[in-house]
């Protein structure tokens with residue numbers, strides 16, 4: 185006999201295509217219960233009924249569940265290392281790199297990389313941002329941001345790549361044209377390849393340890409030999425060699441084979 189949460193997970197997968205089995209259970213249950221309280225719903229059954237019929241509620245719940253928080257140049261030190269070490273390496277000899285931001289949310293991470301490439305006079309063959317959440321991808325494509333989201337953009341890059349309109353900042357068409365956004369579920373879809381640089385930051389903290397391992401193997405498989413893999417500041421890889429990686433800097437690994 186399945187308990188309520190087991191049934192809910194199956195139904196949620198049918199309606200949203202999100203597989204909660206791979207996410208840390210305690211954290212997810214707590215978040216979902218908070219949502220039920222906030223929206224005065226008595227049970228998982230009420231929530232499933234609501235997201236089947238109310239598309240706005242479905243979008244809002246997806247956004248809540250997937251935790252879309254992001255900013256430009258988040259973890260400044262990591263971007264300094266990317267600018268100093270990673271980009272010069274993958275663009276040397278005129279190489280035009282392929283770069284993937286997985287779990288890209290509002291696109292801030294991949295647009296930050298695009299700005300650094302322009303600053304260094306380099307060009308990319310492909311800049312890809314992917315996420316499971318279609319609503320957040322629409323925001324990434326539109327490229328309109330709040331004060332706090334652009335707070336980490338250095339002043340010269342803010343002037344060069346954004347137009348301020350009221351309280352919002354619109355990213356330039358040049359940058360929007362450089363980046364492609366697509367829906368991709370890290371748990372179910374085949375991983376695109378080959379890439380010179382893959383960033384997956386502040387995404388797999390939500391997954392179970394087994395799922396994290398499976399994902400890291402898939403990311404390594406998506407990298408060219410010598411390619412770089414960047415994780416979030418709470419996501420250190422304890423035994424990089426077990427995945428064919430070596431640590432090159434804080435949060436940054438290189439594929440050794």
Ligand SMILES: C[S@@+](CC[C@H](N)C(=O)[O-])C[C@H]1O[C@@H](n2cnc3c(N)ncnc32)[C@H](O)[C@@H]1O
Nearest residue numbers: 250252253254287289315316317369370385386
């Ligand atoms: C906290 S944001 C991180 C954004 C950005 N990488 C950063 O560090 O600022 C996590 C993102 O992971 C996405 N996500 C969650 N589960 C996912 C999955 N199974 N496949 C792809 N993206 C997923 C969420 O929709 C959300 O946009």
